[in-house]
Amino acid sequence: MSDRRSAYKVVVVEPSAIVSEGLRTLIAANSEFKVAEPDPRDCRTVMERLPLLAPDILVINPQAIDFVHRRALRKAFPALQQTALVAVVHSVFEEETLREFDATINIYDPAPQLRRKLHQALEQRDTTRQNENYELSEREREILISIARGMTNKEIADKHNISIHTVISHRKNITRKTGIKSIAGLTVYAMLNNMIDQSEL
Amino acid sequence: MESKPNKRPRRSRAADTSRKKGGAPASAAPALSAAIKLADLVESDYKLLTILSRLGIKLGFAESSVADICARYRLSADLFLLICRIYSSDDFRPQPEYLEPSDLGNLVSYLRTSHTYYLTTVIPRLGGDIQRMTACCDEKYGKILNSFFDNYRREVDKHFAYEERVVFPYIEALLAGKRDTDPTGYSIETFEENHSDIDTTLNDLKNIILKYIPEDCPPMMQTDVLLEIFRFEEDLAKHTVIENEVLIPLVTKLESHE
Numbered sequence: 001m002s003d004r005r006s007a008y009k010v011v012v013v014e015p016s017a018i019v020s021e022g023l024r025t026l027i028a029a030n031s032e033f034k035v036a037e038p039d040p041r042d043c044r045t046v047m048e049r050l051p052l053l054a055p056d057i058l059v060i061n062p063q064a065i066d067f068v069h070r071r072a073l074r075k076a077f078p079a080l081q082q083t084a085l086v087a088v089v090h091s092v093f094e095e096e097t098l099r100e101f102d103a104t105i106n107i108y109d110p111a112p113q114l115r116r117k118l119h120q121a122l123e124q125r126d127t128t129r130q131n132e133n134y135e136l137s138e139r140e141r142e143i144l145i146s147i148a149r150g151m152t153n154k155e156i157a158d159k160h161n162i163s164i165h166t167v168i169s170h171r172k173n174i175t176r177k178t179g180i181k182s183i184a185g186l187t188v189y190a191m192l193n194n195m196i197d198q199s200e201l
Numbered sequence: 202m203e204s205k206p207n208k209r210p211r212r213s214r215a216a217d218t219s220r221k222k223g224g225a226p227a228s229a230a231p232a233l234s235a236a237i238k239l240a241d242l243v244e245s246d247y248k249l250l251t252i253l254s255r256l257g258i259k260l261g262f263a264e265s266s267v268a269d270i271c272a273r274y275r276l277s278a279d280l281f282l283l284i285c286r287i288y289s290s291d292d293f294r295p296q297p298e299y300l301e302p303s304d305l306g307n308l309v310s311y312l313r314t315s316h317t318y319y320l321t322t323v324i325p326r327l328g329g330d331i332q333r334m335t336a337c338c339d340e341k342y343g344k345i346l347n348s349f350f351d352n353y354r355r356e357v358d359k360h361f362a363y364e365e366r367v368v369f370p371y372i373e374a375l376l377a378g379k380r381d382t383d384p385t386g387y388s389i390e391t392f393e394e395n396h397s398d399i400d401t402t403l404n405d406l407k408n409i410i411l412k413y414i415p416e417d418c419p420p421m422m423q424t425d426v427l428l429e430i431f432r433f434e435e436d437l438a439k440h441t442v443i444e445n446e447v448l449i450p451l452v453t454k455l456e457s458h459e
Binding site: 036037049052053054178179180181182184185188189191192193198 | 346409
């Protein structure tokens with residue numbers, strides 16, 4: 001999405017107005033970063049608008065995210081697959097949550113370190129992306145065939161002897177890898193790749 | 202084109218945009234205002250051409266300003282500029298509170314014309330391009346893709362037909378002050394909750410052609426189809442922003458005034 005010759009787009013989500021303005025000003029002082037400007041006070045709207053904003057870096061106070069989503073941030077917000085995540089931490093925060101992020105900023109970090117950490121987060125994001133396998137696994141191909149045949153999650157779970165939860169997680173991965181969401185689209189994919197025959201439908 | 206954003210003078214951006222009317226981000230390229238020439242506006246972003254035709258504005262407007270043209274076509278300049286901003290900037294967040302309920306009439310007729318444009322121009326053209334493209338490759342693939350596209354076309358028809366049949370007439374009745382004529386108690390909230398998205402299937406079609414189409418389809422035709430889809434996708438996304446972030450809030454305001 002983003003044009004590498006222009007600045008990295010940064011979105012800041014931080015409930016404290018004072019901290020938020022401070023972060024924006026310090027980040028924008030570096031010409032390679034461009035801070036997108038949704039209303040800093042309205043965290044919920046920003047989250048909803050993330051797919052449209054498609055930032056390179058999301059600098060977010062984990063406390064602004066409701067507890068359920070905190071530990072599975074990327075799963076909860078599919079729009080964040082391409083985004084480097086940076087946590088803003090005011091004091092001590094649980095390790096498990098911070099592991100979800102590509103970098104952590106402490107509000108006591110000196111300004112030059114802020115810039116280093118944003119770059120570190122971008123690098124981390126690129127490494128994670130490279131390590132990912134884009135081909136469908138054997139299991140995912142089997143599940144995809146079942147989806148294309150019109151089976152429900154429950155039927156797929158029974159057939160392959162897995163939980164519905166696992167089926168859903170396979171489906172998410174299939175969609176992420178192929179870029180195809182709808183059942184009709186996945187069926188076309190399966191047919192084009194000779195995984196199923198048209199006569200089977 | 203902002204080719205060198207790095208050269209921009211440093212300043213506190215958070216401070217200067219928070220006061221800006223309409224919430225335009227500091228990065229929005231041209232300073233859109235009613236005072237600028239319409240020709241300059243189009244030159245700054247040629248995508249706005251399709252908006253002009255949808256609003257019924259004819260070319261050949263010489264040196265007229267946006268304000269002149271809007272007056273000539275009885276459009277509110279605020280509404281016109283709001284639509285232009287939505288189309289020109291991905292970061293723009295519409296804040297339609299300075300629009301008047303009287304702008305709703307124009308807005309609805311703009312949305313109607315957009316639907317007609319999609320249904321009678323864009324989709325048939327795309328369908329034709331897909332048919333030509335698949336005519337050159339394996340018959341089986343052609344059948345699969347064309348039937349996928351036909352399903353998509355039906356989905357879009359249904360989506361727009363609902364808005365044309367239920368939502369727009371409701372708004373028009375509301376504008377005419379006939380709130381109580383609707384016995385079902387329909388309100389714009391119902392639309393807001395059920396506003397389905399029609400971009401998933403289009404996005405799937407794009408990915409299928411881009412990544413998985415057999416190699417024997419002629420490359421130029423594939424490119425044409427893809428460019429067409431990318432443009433349509435972008436246009437639909439903006440159309441949705443207008444419906445969700447301008448139309449719905451304005452109608453909600455009108456409902457609460459009654």
